Amino acid sequence: MKVAKIGEFGLLDRIIPRLGRRPDFLLIGPGDDAALWRPTPGWEQLITCDCLVEGVHFDTERMDFYSVGWRAMTANLSDIAAMGGVPRLAVVTLALPLDVESEHVDELVRGMVECGGTADCAIAGGDLSASGETLFISLTVSGEVEPGRVLTRSGAGAGNIICLSGNVGGSRVGLEVLMSGAGKNDYPASVERFLQPRPRIDLARRLARSLALTAMIDVSDGLVSDLGHICSMSGLGCRLRTADIVIDEEVVSWAGAMKKDPLEYILSSGEEYELLFTVSPEQAEIIKEFPEVRIIGEMTKAAERLIIDHNGSSSNIERQGWDHFLQ
Amino acid sequence: MKVAKIGEFGLLDRIIPRLGRRPDFLLIGPGDDAALWRPTPGWEQLITCDCLVEGVHFDTERMDFYSVGWRAMTANLSDIAAMGGVPRLAVVTLALPLDVESEHVDELVRGMVECGGTADCAIAGGDLSASGETLFISLTVSGEVEPGRVLTRSGAGAGNIICLSGNVGGSRVGLEVLMSGAGKNDYPASVERFLQPRPRIDLARRLARSLALTAMIDVSDGLVSDLGHICSMSGLGCRLRTADIVIDEEVVSWAGAMKKDPLEYILSSGEEYELLFTVSPEQAEIIKEFPEVRIIGEMTKAAERLIIDHNGSSSNIERQGWDHFLQ
Numbered sequence: 001m002k003v004a005k006i007g008e009f010g011l012l013d014r015i016i017p018r019l020g021r022r023p024d025f026l027l028i029g030p031g032d033d034a035a036l037w038r039p040t041p042g043w044e045q046l047i048t049c050d051c052l053v054e055g056v057h058f059d060t061e062r063m064d065f066y067s068v069g070w071r072a073m074t075a076n077l078s079d080i081a082a083m084g085g086v087p088r089l090a091v092v093t094l095a096l097p098l099d100v101e102s103e104h105v106d107e108l109v110r111g112m113v114e115c116g117g118t119a120d121c122a123i124a125g126g127d128l129s130a131s132g133e134t135l136f137i138s139l140t141v142s143g144e145v146e147p148g149r150v151l152t153r154s155g156a157g158a159g160n161i162i163c164l165s166g167n168v169g170g171s172r173v174g175l176e177v178l179m180s181g182a183g184k185n186d187y188p189a190s191v192e193r194f195l196q197p198r199p200r201i202d203l204a205r206r207l208a209r210s211l212a213l214t215a216m217i218d219v220s221d222g223l224v225s226d227l228g229h230i231c232s233m234s235g236l237g238c239r240l241r242t243a244d245i246v247i248d249e250e251v252v253s254w255a256g257a258m259k260k261d262p263l264e265y266i267l268s269s270g271e272e273y274e275l276l277f278t279v280s281p282e283q284a285e286i287i288k289e290f291p292e293v294r295i296i297g298e299m300t301k302a303a304e305r306l307i308i309d310h311n312g313s314s315s316n317i318e319r320q321g322w323d324h325f326l327q
Numbered sequence: 328m329k330v331a332k333i334g335e336f337g338l339l340d341r342i343i344p345r346l347g348r349r350p351d352f353l354l355i356g357p358g359d360d361a362a363l364w365r366p367t368p369g370w371e372q373l374i375t376c377d378c379l380v381e382g383v384h385f386d387t388e389r390m391d392f393y394s395v396g397w398r399a400m401t402a403n404l405s406d407i408a409a410m411g412g413v414p415r416l417a418v419v420t421l422a423l424p425l426d427v428e429s430e431h432v433d434e435l436v437r438g439m440v441e442c443g444g445t446a447d448c449a450i451a452g453g454d455l456s457a458s459g460e461t462l463f464i465s466l467t468v469s470g471e472v473e474p475g476r477v478l479t480r481s482g483a484g485a486g487n488i489i490c491l492s493g494n495v496g497g498s499r500v501g502l503e504v505l506m507s508g509a510g511k512n513d514y515p516a517s518v519e520r521f522l523q524p525r526p527r528i529d530l531a532r533r534l535a536r537s538l539a540l541t542a543m544i545d546v547s548d549g550l551v552s553d554l555g556h557i558c559s560m561s562g563l564g565c566r567l568r569t570a571d572i573v574i575d576e577e578v579v580s581w582a583g584a585m586k587k588d589p590l591e592y593i594l595s596s597g598e599e600y601e602l603l604f605t606v607s608p609e610q611a612e613i614i615k616e617f618p619e620v621r622i623i624g625e626m627t628k629a630a631e632r633l634i635i636d637h638n639g640s641s642s643n644i645e646r647q648g649w650d651h652f653l654q
Binding site: 006027031034045053127129133140142218 | 330331333334335337338354355358359360361362363364365366368369371372373374375376377378380381382383384405406407409410412416418419420422423425451452453454455456457458459460461463465467469470472474477479480481544545560650651652
């Protein structure tokens, strides 16, 4: 049934029971003017928001509503992870064209709730609105971190090693596979990476407990672009060694089919939600305890940002990654 | 200059310095993956979000961008006020069509910042995105309230008196004046009420200190609709006496010009951001200390929701106010 038939309050009656169990710290959930919750005594608070706009971030011809909801939640959870924190709760704004099916809204909500559930992040409230032609989703997540334990983009030191979790490039491959109508089953990991990326919350917390991390960011704009954020905010340069980056086979295979260099995907694919962080080189031994983490370069005093390729020759990093307004 | 020329990061460089002074409790503001802040020890946390969608909530032909930003902030501040809390900080999502002028974005931000400034609510971060045709703003505000002092919609008791601050109806008059192209200067209070409504944060805090309020809501959907929320959530009925509601002269004058009953405006105009609350009748004397507050009815055990008109005759309250999807 279309949302224009069911009405705002009818839709709320449908959504609220689907939000699942209310955690103990959430004292007042959806249905009042604001949600109320009890923070962990002594911890500091994190807050972040991210939106998905139909036609810009997604397209419901090629993406199911469940995945749209999942991706909206992941983007926020990953930001909390990158600060070293624990997500607690989310509030969500949905602006819906009147011809959206309420069953699709159910799926969107299910995607958000299930992704949030992987990190015990509850949906505490929100706002519903009509929209003309375009579906908008904006999610805000509140999280917490122990005092003095926050991780920023600005703390990297010269000589620090640069580390990356997992592999990157798959999100863009997944998108291109879906856009092209090519066999999804030939690129299952990439399609899943694009549709239902996993935020690295547990890994970020374990890393922060084991290592004296100096800076951290999640790969959302693209590896080169996000490393650039650490460089700018820390006032340093970097050397990125491509030979040390794990390259997923699906990325090699798809890049080959597209007659492109896999590095194009590795360096600029956004919405990967892997962790990119820096740490003093003395801690390199401890990093070996994390099989999903690779050392891929180091921070330098020089203002230069260099890529060292497989042959050892270096080139300056050019602007890569996503700018919403300059395309 | 259009945002398509200035770019996402260029626009951020322009917006961030306009956000004003960072309050002491805001440890990390815009520019990292999330904002970090230190909550007041022992207090509970409030969170709410509200969005404005171009073509649904506003129209930049008839509304200036400053007022759009102001209204987005007021809607959220007012929700925190209605819970009895103090706003602390906001995060904002802006999805902008590529042909929006960056000077208009400046004005939008100025409206949000100045409205937030009236309540010491800082903008701590946000997300910028492109949008196809529609400008979309979503704001989330975090606030705080002393433990056990939160005010909900659900605590009203039978026999409680119903109170309203200020007067209502002006917001819809202001909208209609602007839509009609009539002389704005003939309805200055209504136009200002529509363009730059004031959240009642201080009044709500003073009321909560002086009185044992049992339920509170802000008038955002419309007086009858919001009173209905208190009735539903408290499991009670109500009697609303229209003779006791202050009716603004501009509302009388505009309703007359439109050949309508001023009560139509009073009962259903939304986005008024006045406070509607209930309290035990023993406290009626204390209410006299608040010249801006009037007693306009009482809560009843019966399921009936009645309006008593100026002649003393009663009628059932019908559904009034705004449903985004049923129009």
